[in-house]
Amino acid sequence: MSRKGLWRILAVLALAMLVLAGCDSSKILPSDALNVLDPKGTAGEKSLDLIYFSIAIMLVVFAIVMAIFIYVLVKFRKREGVTLDRSKYKDHNTVLEIIWTVLPIAALVALAIPTVKYTFDLAEVPKGDDVLVVEVVGHQYWWEFKYPKQGFKTAQELHIPVGKKVHFKITGTDVLHAFWVPALGGKMDVIPGRVNELTLDAKKAGLYHGKCAELCGASHALMDFKVVAEEQADFDKWIAKMSAPPAPVVTAKEKQGEEIFNSSCIKCHAGMDPKREGPDLTKFGNRQSIAGILKYDEKNLKAWLKDPKSIKPGTKMEKFDFLNDQELDALTQYLMNRK
Structure with missing residues:
Protein backbone atom coordinates (compact mmCIF):
# COMPACT_ATOMS: atom_id res chain seq x y z
CA MET A 1 0.00 0.00 0.00
CA SER A 2 1.31 3.43 -0.93
CA ARG A 3 1.84 6.18 1.62
CA LYS A 4 -0.92 8.23 -0.01
CA GLY A 5 -3.37 5.33 0.32
CA LEU A 6 -2.48 4.90 3.99
CA TRP A 7 -3.13 8.58 4.69
CA ARG A 8 -6.52 8.30 2.97
CA ILE A 9 -7.51 5.39 5.20
CA LEU A 10 -6.40 7.27 8.32
CA ALA A 11 -8.39 10.32 7.21
CA VAL A 12 -11.56 8.22 6.74
CA LEU A 13 -11.12 6.61 10.18
CA ALA A 14 -10.62 10.01 11.81
CA LEU A 15 -13.77 11.33 10.12
CA ALA A 16 -15.76 8.27 11.25
CA MET A 17 -14.59 8.77 14.85
CA LEU A 18 -15.61 12.43 14.69
CA VAL A 19 -19.08 11.51 13.43
CA LEU A 20 -19.58 8.80 16.06
CA ALA A 21 -18.42 11.18 18.79
CA GLY A 22 -21.36 13.41 17.92
CA CYS A 23 -23.97 10.67 18.18
CA ASP A 24 -26.62 11.25 20.84
CA SER A 25 -27.03 8.15 23.02
CA SER A 26 -28.71 10.01 25.90
CA LYS A 27 -32.07 8.42 25.11
CA ILE A 28 -30.57 5.00 25.78
CA LEU A 29 -27.94 5.57 28.47
CA PRO A 30 -27.06 8.46 30.77
CA SER A 31 -23.56 9.89 30.53
CA ASP A 32 -22.35 8.01 33.63
CA ALA A 33 -23.91 4.65 32.80
CA LEU A 34 -20.60 2.87 32.22
CA ASN A 35 -18.51 4.72 34.79
CA VAL A 36 -16.29 2.07 36.38
CA LEU A 37 -14.03 4.71 37.95
CA ASP A 38 -16.60 5.72 40.56
CA PRO A 39 -17.52 2.38 42.18
CA LYS A 40 -20.36 2.08 44.67
CA GLY A 41 -19.71 -1.51 45.76
CA THR A 42 -16.98 -3.68 47.30
CA ALA A 43 -16.21 -5.60 44.10
CA GLY A 44 -15.99 -2.38 42.10
CA GLU A 45 -13.66 -0.79 44.67
CA LYS A 46 -11.30 -3.78 44.63
CA SER A 47 -11.26 -3.80 40.84
CA LEU A 48 -10.45 -0.08 40.81
CA ASP A 49 -7.65 -0.63 43.35
CA LEU A 50 -6.10 -3.16 40.95
CA ILE A 51 -6.47 -0.75 38.05
CA TYR A 52 -4.66 2.01 39.96
CA PHE A 53 -1.97 -0.39 41.19
CA SER A 54 -1.28 -1.73 37.68
CA ILE A 55 -1.17 1.82 36.30
CA ALA A 56 1.37 2.77 39.00
CA ILE A 57 3.59 -0.18 38.07
CA MET A 58 3.33 0.69 34.37
CA LEU A 59 4.21 4.33 35.06
CA VAL A 60 7.29 3.31 37.01
CA VAL A 61 8.40 0.97 34.19
CA PHE A 62 7.66 3.67 31.61
CA ALA A 63 9.66 6.27 33.57
CA ILE A 64 12.68 3.94 33.84
CA VAL A 65 12.58 3.02 30.15
CA MET A 66 12.21 6.65 29.06
CA ALA A 67 15.04 7.78 31.35
CA ILE A 68 17.38 5.16 29.85
CA PHE A 69 16.18 6.03 26.36
CA ILE A 70 16.81 9.75 26.79
CA TYR A 71 20.21 9.10 28.44
CA VAL A 72 21.34 6.89 25.54
CA LEU A 73 19.88 9.28 22.97
CA VAL A 74 21.82 12.23 24.41
CA LYS A 75 25.09 10.50 25.31
CA PHE A 76 25.50 8.57 22.08
CA ARG A 77 24.06 11.07 19.64
CA LYS A 78 25.96 11.75 16.46
CA ARG A 79 28.06 14.92 16.79
CA GLU A 80 30.08 16.73 14.18
CA GLY A 81 33.81 16.06 14.47
CA VAL A 82 33.37 13.32 17.09
CA THR A 83 33.94 9.68 16.21
CA LEU A 84 32.50 7.09 18.56
CA ASP A 85 35.09 4.59 19.70
CA ARG A 86 33.10 1.35 19.91
CA SER A 87 36.08 -0.72 21.05
CA LYS A 88 35.79 0.43 24.63
CA TYR A 89 32.16 -0.71 24.97
CA LYS A 90 31.32 -4.29 25.94
CA ASP A 91 28.96 -6.46 23.94
CA HIS A 92 26.99 -7.24 27.07
CA ASN A 93 26.80 -6.53 30.79
CA THR A 94 25.83 -9.44 33.02
CA VAL A 95 24.72 -7.26 35.94
CA LEU A 96 22.46 -5.11 33.77
CA GLU A 97 21.01 -8.14 32.02
CA ILE A 98 20.12 -9.71 35.36
CA ILE A 99 18.56 -6.44 36.55
CA TRP A 100 16.31 -5.98 33.52
CA THR A 101 15.27 -9.63 33.73
CA VAL A 102 14.53 -9.63 37.47
CA LEU A 103 12.70 -6.29 37.61
CA PRO A 104 9.88 -7.25 35.17
CA ILE A 105 9.42 -10.57 37.00
CA ALA A 106 9.22 -8.69 40.31
CA ALA A 107 6.65 -6.30 38.83
CA LEU A 108 4.51 -9.21 37.60
CA VAL A 109 4.68 -10.93 40.98
CA ALA A 110 3.75 -7.68 42.75
CA LEU A 111 0.70 -7.36 40.50
CA ALA A 112 -0.21 -11.05 40.73
CA ILE A 113 -0.39 -11.19 44.54
CA PRO A 114 -3.31 -8.74 45.06
CA THR A 115 -4.97 -9.95 41.83
CA VAL A 116 -5.07 -13.57 43.02
CA LYS A 117 -6.17 -12.50 46.52
CA TYR A 118 -9.02 -10.32 45.23
CA THR A 119 -10.08 -13.03 42.78
CA PHE A 120 -10.49 -15.59 45.57
CA ASP A 121 -12.12 -13.02 47.89
CA LEU A 122 -14.74 -12.08 45.29
CA ALA A 123 -15.37 -15.72 44.34
CA GLU A 124 -16.16 -16.72 47.92
CA VAL A 125 -19.84 -17.55 48.39
CA PRO A 126 -21.28 -15.48 51.27
CA LYS A 127 -23.20 -17.26 54.00
CA GLY A 128 -25.81 -16.09 56.45
CA ASP A 129 -29.50 -15.30 56.69
CA ASP A 130 -28.95 -11.70 55.63
CA VAL A 131 -27.57 -12.67 52.20
CA LEU A 132 -30.03 -11.97 49.39
CA VAL A 133 -30.08 -14.64 46.66
CA VAL A 134 -31.22 -13.60 43.19
CA GLU A 135 -31.42 -15.90 40.17
CA VAL A 136 -30.60 -14.11 36.92
CA VAL A 137 -31.68 -15.42 33.52
CA GLY A 138 -30.47 -13.79 30.32
CA HIS A 139 -32.79 -13.79 27.30
CA GLN A 140 -32.63 -12.14 23.89
CA TYR A 141 -32.93 -9.22 24.71
CA TRP A 142 -34.13 -8.86 28.30
CA TRP A 143 -33.18 -9.85 31.83
CA GLU A 144 -35.22 -11.91 34.26
CA PHE A 145 -34.68 -11.67 38.02
CA LYS A 146 -36.05 -14.33 40.35
CA TYR A 147 -36.26 -13.94 44.13
CA PRO A 148 -36.64 -17.59 45.22
CA LYS A 149 -36.94 -16.95 48.94
CA GLN A 150 -39.48 -14.18 48.43
CA GLY A 151 -41.43 -16.21 45.85
CA PHE A 152 -41.71 -13.86 42.87
CA LYS A 153 -39.86 -12.74 39.76
CA THR A 154 -39.52 -9.56 37.77
CA ALA A 155 -37.77 -8.33 34.65
CA GLN A 156 -35.47 -5.50 33.58
CA GLU A 157 -35.42 -4.04 37.08
CA LEU A 158 -33.38 -5.45 39.95
CA HIS A 159 -33.92 -4.23 43.53
CA ILE A 160 -31.27 -4.81 46.21
CA PRO A 161 -30.80 -3.55 49.78
CA VAL A 162 -27.92 -1.21 50.57
CA GLY A 163 -25.06 -2.64 52.62
CA LYS A 164 -25.92 -6.32 52.15
CA LYS A 165 -24.32 -9.01 50.06
CA VAL A 166 -26.35 -10.08 47.03
CA HIS A 167 -25.47 -13.49 45.62
CA PHE A 168 -26.41 -13.95 41.97
CA LYS A 169 -26.92 -17.32 40.31
CA ILE A 170 -26.67 -16.56 36.62
CA THR A 171 -27.70 -18.59 33.59
CA GLY A 172 -29.21 -18.12 30.13
CA THR A 173 -31.79 -19.62 27.78
CA ASP A 174 -30.58 -18.94 24.26
CA VAL A 175 -27.14 -17.50 23.42
CA LEU A 176 -24.15 -16.21 25.38
CA HIS A 177 -24.64 -13.00 27.35
CA ALA A 178 -22.65 -11.27 30.10
CA PHE A 179 -24.11 -9.77 33.28
CA TRP A 180 -22.47 -6.44 34.16
CA VAL A 181 -23.26 -3.59 36.55
CA PRO A 182 -20.27 -1.24 35.98
CA ALA A 183 -20.71 0.79 39.17
CA LEU A 184 -20.94 -2.29 41.41
CA GLY A 185 -18.46 -4.81 40.05
CA GLY A 186 -17.11 -6.93 37.23
CA LYS A 187 -18.72 -9.01 34.52
CA MET A 188 -19.96 -12.58 34.64
CA ASP A 189 -20.60 -14.83 31.65
CA VAL A 190 -24.18 -15.96 31.05
CA ILE A 191 -24.06 -19.48 29.59
CA PRO A 192 -27.17 -21.57 28.76
CA GLY A 193 -27.21 -24.81 30.75
CA ARG A 194 -24.67 -23.60 33.28
CA VAL A 195 -25.01 -21.57 36.50
CA ASN A 196 -22.27 -19.03 37.21
CA GLU A 197 -22.17 -17.21 40.54
CA LEU A 198 -21.32 -13.63 41.43
CA THR A 199 -21.53 -11.61 44.64
CA LEU A 200 -22.07 -7.85 44.64
CA ASP A 201 -23.17 -5.19 47.08
CA ALA A 202 -24.11 -1.53 46.96
CA LYS A 203 -22.74 0.86 49.57
CA LYS A 204 -24.92 3.75 48.53
CA ALA A 205 -28.59 4.03 47.58
CA GLY A 206 -29.24 4.96 43.98
CA LEU A 207 -30.14 3.85 40.49
CA TYR A 208 -27.38 1.90 38.74
CA HIS A 209 -27.31 0.73 35.16
CA GLY A 210 -26.64 -2.80 33.99
CA LYS A 211 -25.54 -3.98 30.57
CA CYS A 212 -25.01 -7.11 28.56
CA ALA A 213 -21.27 -7.22 27.89
CA GLU A 214 -21.27 -10.09 25.37
CA LEU A 215 -22.29 -9.62 21.73
CA CYS A 216 -25.58 -11.51 21.59
CA GLY A 217 -27.37 -10.27 18.49
CA ALA A 218 -28.90 -7.27 16.77
CA SER A 219 -30.05 -5.59 19.99
CA HIS A 220 -27.04 -6.40 22.14
CA ALA A 221 -26.40 -2.68 22.74
CA LEU A 222 -29.99 -2.28 23.95
CA MET A 223 -30.01 -5.19 26.42
CA ASP A 224 -30.03 -2.95 29.49
CA PHE A 225 -31.49 -3.24 32.96
CA LYS A 226 -31.76 -1.08 36.07
CA VAL A 227 -30.45 -1.82 39.55
CA VAL A 228 -32.32 -0.02 42.31
CA ALA A 229 -30.27 0.01 45.51
CA GLU A 230 -32.38 1.19 48.44
CA GLU A 231 -32.31 1.27 52.20
CA GLN A 232 -33.57 -1.83 53.97
CA ALA A 233 -36.91 -0.28 54.93
CA ASP A 234 -37.64 0.77 51.35
CA PHE A 235 -36.50 -2.61 50.06
CA ASP A 236 -38.85 -4.37 52.48
CA LYS A 237 -41.72 -2.21 51.23
CA TRP A 238 -40.90 -3.16 47.64
CA ILE A 239 -40.81 -6.85 48.59
CA ALA A 240 -44.21 -6.53 50.26
CA LYS A 241 -45.63 -4.74 47.23
CA MET A 242 -44.31 -7.35 44.80
CA SER A 243 -45.54 -10.23 47.00
CA ALA A 244 -49.06 -8.86 47.35
CA PRO A 245 -51.84 -9.76 44.88
CA PRO A 246 -52.09 -7.37 41.91
CA ALA A 247 -54.50 -4.47 42.12
CA PRO A 248 -58.03 -5.37 41.02
CA VAL A 249 -59.32 -4.25 37.65
CA VAL A 250 -61.84 -1.47 38.26
CA THR A 251 -62.73 0.67 35.25
Whole structure:
Protein backbone atom coordinates (compact mmCIF):
# COMPACT_ATOMS: atom_id res chain seq x y z
CA MET A 1 0.00 0.00 0.00
CA SER A 2 1.31 3.43 -0.93
CA ARG A 3 1.84 6.18 1.62
CA LYS A 4 -0.92 8.23 -0.01
CA GLY A 5 -3.37 5.33 0.32
CA LEU A 6 -2.48 4.90 3.99
CA TRP A 7 -3.13 8.58 4.69
CA ARG A 8 -6.52 8.30 2.97
CA ILE A 9 -7.51 5.39 5.20
CA LEU A 10 -6.40 7.27 8.32
CA ALA A 11 -8.39 10.32 7.21
CA VAL A 12 -11.56 8.22 6.74
CA LEU A 13 -11.12 6.61 10.18
CA ALA A 14 -10.62 10.01 11.81
CA LEU A 15 -13.77 11.33 10.12
CA ALA A 16 -15.76 8.27 11.25
CA MET A 17 -14.59 8.77 14.85
CA LEU A 18 -15.61 12.43 14.69
CA VAL A 19 -19.08 11.51 13.43
CA LEU A 20 -19.58 8.80 16.06
CA ALA A 21 -18.42 11.18 18.79
CA GLY A 22 -21.36 13.41 17.92
CA CYS A 23 -23.97 10.67 18.18
CA ASP A 24 -26.62 11.25 20.84
CA SER A 25 -27.03 8.15 23.02
CA SER A 26 -28.71 10.01 25.90
CA LYS A 27 -32.07 8.42 25.11
CA ILE A 28 -30.57 5.00 25.78
CA LEU A 29 -27.94 5.57 28.47
CA PRO A 30 -27.06 8.46 30.77
CA SER A 31 -23.56 9.89 30.53
CA ASP A 32 -22.35 8.01 33.63
CA ALA A 33 -23.91 4.65 32.80
CA LEU A 34 -20.60 2.87 32.22
CA ASN A 35 -18.51 4.72 34.79
CA VAL A 36 -16.29 2.07 36.38
CA LEU A 37 -14.03 4.71 37.95
CA ASP A 38 -16.60 5.72 40.56
CA PRO A 39 -17.52 2.38 42.18
CA LYS A 40 -20.36 2.08 44.67
CA GLY A 41 -19.71 -1.51 45.76
CA THR A 42 -16.98 -3.68 47.30
CA ALA A 43 -16.21 -5.60 44.10
CA GLY A 44 -15.99 -2.38 42.10
CA GLU A 45 -13.66 -0.79 44.67
CA LYS A 46 -11.30 -3.78 44.63
CA SER A 47 -11.26 -3.80 40.84
CA LEU A 48 -10.45 -0.08 40.81
CA ASP A 49 -7.65 -0.63 43.35
CA LEU A 50 -6.10 -3.16 40.95
CA ILE A 51 -6.47 -0.75 38.05
CA TYR A 52 -4.66 2.01 39.96
CA PHE A 53 -1.97 -0.39 41.19
CA SER A 54 -1.28 -1.73 37.68
CA ILE A 55 -1.17 1.82 36.30
CA ALA A 56 1.37 2.77 39.00
CA ILE A 57 3.59 -0.18 38.07
CA MET A 58 3.33 0.69 34.37
CA LEU A 59 4.21 4.33 35.06
CA VAL A 60 7.29 3.31 37.01
CA VAL A 61 8.40 0.97 34.19
CA PHE A 62 7.66 3.67 31.61
CA ALA A 63 9.66 6.27 33.57
CA ILE A 64 12.68 3.94 33.84
CA VAL A 65 12.58 3.02 30.15
CA MET A 66 12.21 6.65 29.06
CA ALA A 67 15.04 7.78 31.35
CA ILE A 68 17.38 5.16 29.85
CA PHE A 69 16.18 6.03 26.36
CA ILE A 70 16.81 9.75 26.79
CA TYR A 71 20.21 9.10 28.44
CA VAL A 72 21.34 6.89 25.54
CA LEU A 73 19.88 9.28 22.97
CA VAL A 74 21.82 12.23 24.41
CA LYS A 75 25.09 10.50 25.31
CA PHE A 76 25.50 8.57 22.08
CA ARG A 77 24.06 11.07 19.64
CA LYS A 78 25.96 11.75 16.46
CA ARG A 79 28.06 14.92 16.79
CA GLU A 80 30.08 16.73 14.18
CA GLY A 81 33.81 16.06 14.47
CA VAL A 82 33.37 13.32 17.09
CA THR A 83 33.94 9.68 16.21
CA LEU A 84 32.50 7.09 18.56
CA ASP A 85 35.09 4.59 19.70
CA ARG A 86 33.10 1.35 19.91
CA SER A 87 36.08 -0.72 21.05
CA LYS A 88 35.79 0.43 24.63
CA TYR A 89 32.16 -0.71 24.97
CA LYS A 90 31.32 -4.29 25.94
CA ASP A 91 28.96 -6.46 23.94
CA HIS A 92 26.99 -7.24 27.07
CA ASN A 93 26.80 -6.53 30.79
CA THR A 94 25.83 -9.44 33.02
CA VAL A 95 24.72 -7.26 35.94
CA LEU A 96 22.46 -5.11 33.77
CA GLU A 97 21.01 -8.14 32.02
CA ILE A 98 20.12 -9.71 35.36
CA ILE A 99 18.56 -6.44 36.55
CA TRP A 100 16.31 -5.98 33.52
CA THR A 101 15.27 -9.63 33.73
CA VAL A 102 14.53 -9.63 37.47
CA LEU A 103 12.70 -6.29 37.61
CA PRO A 104 9.88 -7.25 35.17
CA ILE A 105 9.42 -10.57 37.00
CA ALA A 106 9.22 -8.69 40.31
CA ALA A 107 6.65 -6.30 38.83
CA LEU A 108 4.51 -9.21 37.60
CA VAL A 109 4.68 -10.93 40.98
CA ALA A 110 3.75 -7.68 42.75
CA LEU A 111 0.70 -7.36 40.50
CA ALA A 112 -0.21 -11.05 40.73
CA ILE A 113 -0.39 -11.19 44.54
CA PRO A 114 -3.31 -8.74 45.06
CA THR A 115 -4.97 -9.95 41.83
CA VAL A 116 -5.07 -13.57 43.02
CA LYS A 117 -6.17 -12.50 46.52
CA TYR A 118 -9.02 -10.32 45.23
CA THR A 119 -10.08 -13.03 42.78
CA PHE A 120 -10.49 -15.59 45.57
CA ASP A 121 -12.12 -13.02 47.89
CA LEU A 122 -14.74 -12.08 45.29
CA ALA A 123 -15.37 -15.72 44.34
CA GLU A 124 -16.16 -16.72 47.92
CA VAL A 125 -19.84 -17.55 48.39
CA PRO A 126 -21.28 -15.48 51.27
CA LYS A 127 -23.20 -17.26 54.00
CA GLY A 128 -25.81 -16.09 56.45
CA ASP A 129 -29.50 -15.30 56.69
CA ASP A 130 -28.95 -11.70 55.63
CA VAL A 131 -27.57 -12.67 52.20
CA LEU A 132 -30.03 -11.97 49.39
CA VAL A 133 -30.08 -14.64 46.66
CA VAL A 134 -31.22 -13.60 43.19
CA GLU A 135 -31.42 -15.90 40.17
CA VAL A 136 -30.60 -14.11 36.92
CA VAL A 137 -31.68 -15.42 33.52
CA GLY A 138 -30.47 -13.79 30.32
CA HIS A 139 -32.79 -13.79 27.30
CA GLN A 140 -32.63 -12.14 23.89
CA TYR A 141 -32.93 -9.22 24.71
CA TRP A 142 -34.13 -8.86 28.30
CA TRP A 143 -33.18 -9.85 31.83
CA GLU A 144 -35.22 -11.91 34.26
CA PHE A 145 -34.68 -11.67 38.02
CA LYS A 146 -36.05 -14.33 40.35
CA TYR A 147 -36.26 -13.94 44.13
CA PRO A 148 -36.64 -17.59 45.22
CA LYS A 149 -36.94 -16.95 48.94
CA GLN A 150 -39.48 -14.18 48.43
CA GLY A 151 -41.43 -16.21 45.85
CA PHE A 152 -41.71 -13.86 42.87
CA LYS A 153 -39.86 -12.74 39.76
CA THR A 154 -39.52 -9.56 37.77
CA ALA A 155 -37.77 -8.33 34.65
CA GLN A 156 -35.47 -5.50 33.58
CA GLU A 157 -35.42 -4.04 37.08
CA LEU A 158 -33.38 -5.45 39.95
CA HIS A 159 -33.92 -4.23 43.53
CA ILE A 160 -31.27 -4.81 46.21
CA PRO A 161 -30.80 -3.55 49.78
CA VAL A 162 -27.92 -1.21 50.57
CA GLY A 163 -25.06 -2.64 52.62
CA LYS A 164 -25.92 -6.32 52.15
CA LYS A 165 -24.32 -9.01 50.06
CA VAL A 166 -26.35 -10.08 47.03
CA HIS A 167 -25.47 -13.49 45.62
CA PHE A 168 -26.41 -13.95 41.97
CA LYS A 169 -26.92 -17.32 40.31
CA ILE A 170 -26.67 -16.56 36.62
CA THR A 171 -27.70 -18.59 33.59
CA GLY A 172 -29.21 -18.12 30.13
CA THR A 173 -31.79 -19.62 27.78
CA ASP A 174 -30.58 -18.94 24.26
CA VAL A 175 -27.14 -17.50 23.42
CA LEU A 176 -24.15 -16.21 25.38
CA HIS A 177 -24.64 -13.00 27.35
CA ALA A 178 -22.65 -11.27 30.10
CA PHE A 179 -24.11 -9.77 33.28
CA TRP A 180 -22.47 -6.44 34.16
CA VAL A 181 -23.26 -3.59 36.55
CA PRO A 182 -20.27 -1.24 35.98
CA ALA A 183 -20.71 0.79 39.17
CA LEU A 184 -20.94 -2.29 41.41
CA GLY A 185 -18.46 -4.81 40.05
CA GLY A 186 -17.11 -6.93 37.23
CA LYS A 187 -18.72 -9.01 34.52
CA MET A 188 -19.96 -12.58 34.64
CA ASP A 189 -20.60 -14.83 31.65
CA VAL A 190 -24.18 -15.96 31.05
CA ILE A 191 -24.06 -19.48 29.59
CA PRO A 192 -27.17 -21.57 28.76
CA GLY A 193 -27.21 -24.81 30.75
CA ARG A 194 -24.67 -23.60 33.28
CA VAL A 195 -25.01 -21.57 36.50
CA ASN A 196 -22.27 -19.03 37.21
CA GLU A 197 -22.17 -17.21 40.54
CA LEU A 198 -21.32 -13.63 41.43
CA THR A 199 -21.53 -11.61 44.64
CA LEU A 200 -22.07 -7.85 44.64
CA ASP A 201 -23.17 -5.19 47.08
CA ALA A 202 -24.11 -1.53 46.96
CA LYS A 203 -22.74 0.86 49.57
CA LYS A 204 -24.92 3.75 48.53
CA ALA A 205 -28.59 4.03 47.58
CA GLY A 206 -29.24 4.96 43.98
CA LEU A 207 -30.14 3.85 40.49
CA TYR A 208 -27.38 1.90 38.74
CA HIS A 209 -27.31 0.73 35.16
CA GLY A 210 -26.64 -2.80 33.99
CA LYS A 211 -25.54 -3.98 30.57
CA CYS A 212 -25.01 -7.11 28.56
CA ALA A 213 -21.27 -7.22 27.89
CA GLU A 214 -21.27 -10.09 25.37
CA LEU A 215 -22.29 -9.62 21.73
CA CYS A 216 -25.58 -11.51 21.59
CA GLY A 217 -27.37 -10.27 18.49
CA ALA A 218 -28.90 -7.27 16.77
CA SER A 219 -30.05 -5.59 19.99
CA HIS A 220 -27.04 -6.40 22.14
CA ALA A 221 -26.40 -2.68 22.74
CA LEU A 222 -29.99 -2.28 23.95
CA MET A 223 -30.01 -5.19 26.42
CA ASP A 224 -30.03 -2.95 29.49
CA PHE A 225 -31.49 -3.24 32.96
CA LYS A 226 -31.76 -1.08 36.07
CA VAL A 227 -30.45 -1.82 39.55
CA VAL A 228 -32.32 -0.02 42.31
CA ALA A 229 -30.27 0.01 45.51
CA GLU A 230 -32.38 1.19 48.44
CA GLU A 231 -32.31 1.27 52.20
CA GLN A 232 -33.57 -1.83 53.97
CA ALA A 233 -36.91 -0.28 54.93
CA ASP A 234 -37.64 0.77 51.35
CA PHE A 235 -36.50 -2.61 50.06
CA ASP A 236 -38.85 -4.37 52.48
CA LYS A 237 -41.72 -2.21 51.23
CA TRP A 238 -40.90 -3.16 47.64
CA ILE A 239 -40.81 -6.85 48.59
CA ALA A 240 -44.21 -6.53 50.26
CA LYS A 241 -45.63 -4.74 47.23
CA MET A 242 -44.31 -7.35 44.80
CA SER A 243 -45.54 -10.23 47.00
CA ALA A 244 -49.06 -8.86 47.35
CA PRO A 245 -51.84 -9.76 44.88
CA PRO A 246 -52.09 -7.37 41.91
CA ALA A 247 -54.50 -4.47 42.12
CA PRO A 248 -58.03 -5.37 41.02
CA VAL A 249 -59.32 -4.25 37.65
CA VAL A 250 -61.84 -1.47 38.26
CA THR A 251 -62.73 0.67 35.25
CA ALA A 252 -64.44 -0.51 32.07
CA LYS A 253 -61.38 0.47 30.03
CA GLU A 254 -59.11 -1.65 32.23
CA LYS A 255 -61.49 -4.60 31.91
CA GLN A 256 -61.35 -4.23 28.13
CA GLY A 257 -57.56 -4.15 28.36
CA GLU A 258 -57.59 -7.28 30.52
CA GLU A 259 -59.64 -9.12 27.90
CA ILE A 260 -57.17 -8.09 25.18
CA PHE A 261 -54.25 -9.17 27.37
CA ASN A 262 -55.82 -12.58 28.10
CA SER A 263 -56.57 -13.21 24.43
CA SER A 264 -53.38 -11.83 22.85
CA CYS A 265 -50.57 -11.60 25.44
CA ILE A 266 -50.97 -14.30 28.04
CA LYS A 267 -49.37 -17.03 25.92
CA CYS A 268 -45.95 -15.36 26.24
CA HIS A 269 -46.51 -13.50 29.52
CA ALA A 270 -48.29 -16.10 31.60
CA GLY A 271 -47.06 -15.03 35.01
CA MET A 272 -44.99 -17.68 36.79
CA ASP A 273 -45.26 -20.25 34.00
CA PRO A 274 -41.63 -21.30 33.29
CA LYS A 275 -42.48 -22.17 29.66
CA ARG A 276 -43.46 -18.65 28.67
CA GLU A 277 -41.13 -16.72 26.34
CA GLY A 278 -41.75 -13.20 27.64
CA PRO A 279 -41.28 -11.51 31.02
CA ASP A 280 -43.82 -11.70 33.82
CA LEU A 281 -46.06 -8.61 33.62
CA THR A 282 -47.95 -9.18 36.87
CA LYS A 283 -46.55 -6.00 38.45
CA PHE A 284 -45.63 -4.15 35.26
CA GLY A 285 -47.02 -0.90 36.68
CA ASN A 286 -44.24 -0.75 39.30
CA ARG A 287 -41.40 -0.48 36.80
CA GLN A 288 -39.31 2.57 35.98
CA SER A 289 -38.62 1.73 32.34
CA ILE A 290 -40.11 0.00 29.31
CA ALA A 291 -38.03 -2.71 27.59
CA GLY A 292 -35.16 -1.62 29.83
CA ILE A 293 -34.33 1.42 27.69
CA LEU A 294 -37.44 3.64 27.37
CA LYS A 295 -38.83 6.06 29.91
CA TYR A 296 -41.90 4.62 31.63
CA ASP A 297 -44.87 6.53 30.26
CA GLU A 298 -47.99 5.90 28.21
CA LYS A 299 -46.53 7.24 24.95
CA ASN A 300 -43.51 4.94 25.03
CA LEU A 301 -45.59 1.92 26.02
CA LYS A 302 -47.87 2.44 23.03
CA ALA A 303 -44.87 2.85 20.75
CA TRP A 304 -43.43 -0.40 22.09
CA LEU A 305 -46.71 -2.29 21.64
CA LYS A 306 -47.22 -0.99 18.11
CA ASP A 307 -43.80 -1.96 16.76
CA PRO A 308 -41.28 -3.38 19.27
CA LYS A 309 -38.84 -4.50 16.57
CA SER A 310 -38.33 -0.89 15.49
CA ILE A 311 -37.08 -0.20 19.02
CA LYS A 312 -35.26 -3.49 19.70
CA PRO A 313 -34.36 -5.22 16.42
CA GLY A 314 -34.55 -8.98 16.68
CA THR A 315 -36.82 -9.07 19.72
CA LYS A 316 -39.33 -11.92 19.85
CA MET A 317 -42.10 -9.51 20.84
CA GLU A 318 -44.66 -9.23 18.02
CA LYS A 319 -46.25 -5.91 17.11
CA PHE A 320 -49.86 -5.12 18.02
CA ASP A 321 -50.73 -3.15 14.91
CA PHE A 322 -54.04 -5.00 14.63
CA LEU A 323 -55.47 -3.03 17.57
CA ASN A 324 -57.36 0.18 16.96
CA ASP A 325 -56.61 3.29 19.01
CA GLN A 326 -59.31 2.54 21.58
CA GLU A 327 -58.12 -1.03 22.11
CA LEU A 328 -54.47 0.03 22.32
CA ASP A 329 -55.39 2.68 24.88
CA ALA A 330 -57.30 0.08 26.94
CA LEU A 331 -54.40 -2.38 26.89
CA THR A 332 -51.99 0.40 27.87
CA GLN A 333 -54.15 1.47 30.81
CA TYR A 334 -54.47 -2.12 31.99
CA LEU A 335 -50.72 -2.75 31.92
CA MET A 336 -49.81 0.53 33.61
CA ASN A 337 -52.27 -0.18 36.44
CA ARG A 338 -50.89 -3.64 37.17
CA LYS A 339 -49.37 -2.73 40.55
